[in-house]
Amino acid sequence: MASSVLADSRWIARGAERTSLPQFLLWLAPWAVVLAAGVYAAGLCLFYGLNQTNMDNRFAFGLWIFLDLGMIALGAGAFFTGFLVYILKRVELKPILNSAVVVGFICYSGAIAILMIDVGQPLRAWFTFWHPNTHSMLTEVTFCISCYLLVLSLEYLPILLRNRQLRKLPSFLVFEHQLHNLVPVLAGVGALLSFFHQGSLGGLYGVLRGRPFAFREGFFIWPSTFFLFILSAIASGPSFLILVTAAVEKVTGRRLVPQELFRRLGFISGVLLAIYVAAKSIDTLIWLNVTSPSVGFAPWQYYIYKPFGTPILFTEIVLLGLLPAFLLTYPRSASRRRWLLTAAALACAGVLLNRFVLTVQTLALPTLAFDEFLQYTPSWQEAASFGGVIAYGVIVYSLSYRYLPLFAQPKGQNTHVPGN
């Protein structure tokens, strides 16, 4: 009897078609190898210290900070979809909500795991809560990310408890029901926390008076990058959800959500991206003409080092900003799946490039007149940890897809297919 309960098919939702267990394990195997390599590399960094990385006193932040900022931006689809569904009542987006929560959970838990390796004294992480410097953007980021991961875990829990076997336990069923009632509240709290930490991640660099490439004036205590990060995150988050869902559809060979939902998400992403591009352009002009010269740095100084010339600015704003914004909102391109996916990929690449420029280019550029332009190549330990987080994400999502109902149908539109 016990063996039959443990049988894989008993954990898959009734009526849902999934690949055989051996085939599923074969899919997971390479990712498990990458994850194991990542865990080993992370272990080396924790045991022997950050001398295992290629970071140094001048390049004090590296690949991991880029990964953190990138993942948190792309994971914004979770809170933003929740905000749209529960606060703005855009119920047509509900079919993708569970998937968005899992993507968000993966992005945030992965980012926090990397952050714990990235600090020199991980066991002192609690100091930030005990001795918080309320003027530091990093304090706000730490508080909000920790709280939001808790919110995401609470949002993930009801999805987890909807598993076919777990539902058989009455106490779990009641708990899941209670949690489910709480989800709209969690969505509101999550949106509030996310607005702040997405912004604070932008503020992290925007407040650096000593780094005129990143320093921005702003509103009250927040530099302009605070608002730009929020905008770019909520613009790229839906695009990333489109990409993830399309990738799952490709791998599983099944249509999971209606094409209309893709188009709707794409339109939201495109409009927000257009607003972001406009704001970013204005901000760049103010920075080039006012902010940077006022602290003694001529704008041309930033762009004389190859490959960080002006093409990178053009790529970020036009090729990976304006172009996808147009493709996502123009009805003819948005109605074609291939164009829609291309535009979503460009939008995601744009936000990643923005995070790369702000984290890596800022540190590479000289500040003193006799400084040199710096180069940095991540060590294999940094790259392997990076890969480990990606593998962790794929494994968690694959398991969630197999055993949990990630793509529910909206009410009244179709009959509920548990665990499709």
Added chain:
Amino acid sequence: MSARYGMVIDLDRCTGCGACMMACAAENNVPPVPRATPRTGLTPMLVRKVSNGGEGVDRREVFIPIMCMHCERETPCVGVCPQQAVEVDKATGIVMQMPQRCLGCRYCMTACPYHARYFNWWDPQWPAGMEKALNPGVAVRMRGVVEKCNLCHARLHSATQKAAATGKREINPADYVPACVEACPTAAIRFGNLADKHDPLSLEVRSPDTFRFLTRLGTEPKVYYKSKEAWVRALAESNSGSGVETKRG
């Protein structure tokens, strides 16, 4: 009365001998790091060799000791630290680093425009027997925390204790001299209280030959430099000089 400790480093006198770096390391228990590269070493005081980029008879070179500038206003590293491990001591103007509270996030290092903060990438280790020469007044920093120049704060502590023992509130200026100042064979590094109008340093910083690096950032550094060479003074601002670093340390 609050002090504002600062320095003037006369670059025309600096020979690049590195005595200041050695004295700093010995005073502050900075461990030797054999595996360090020029970018991963621990050098709270770092002498950088800079040229004017010229060739032959047109070539000029200068040694520039770089250390924490003890910024007075909008101190870049203080505001960013998430757990208050960095603060400006109001009584002395010294930017203090508390390694015991440091998380090792290195946000302060990215914030510092002078690159004067250093991370302990390795466990501190000394060759056998050398640990007997450690300064008992300075705590050794552990792996994974940030450190920097604190103007030999242990010496200030000793001077304060000495003054207190004789019932005085103010220290005798002669009792508090940082190790680098003491060690410089050409007296290129001068130290004093900028809040004291009668201190020779307060007069010296008004000289037309003195300058500070990156003053337009508005952080009011308390470490001044001095040179009669116009091309050296032009290095003060980022886009006004044409210096090329040729060697460091």
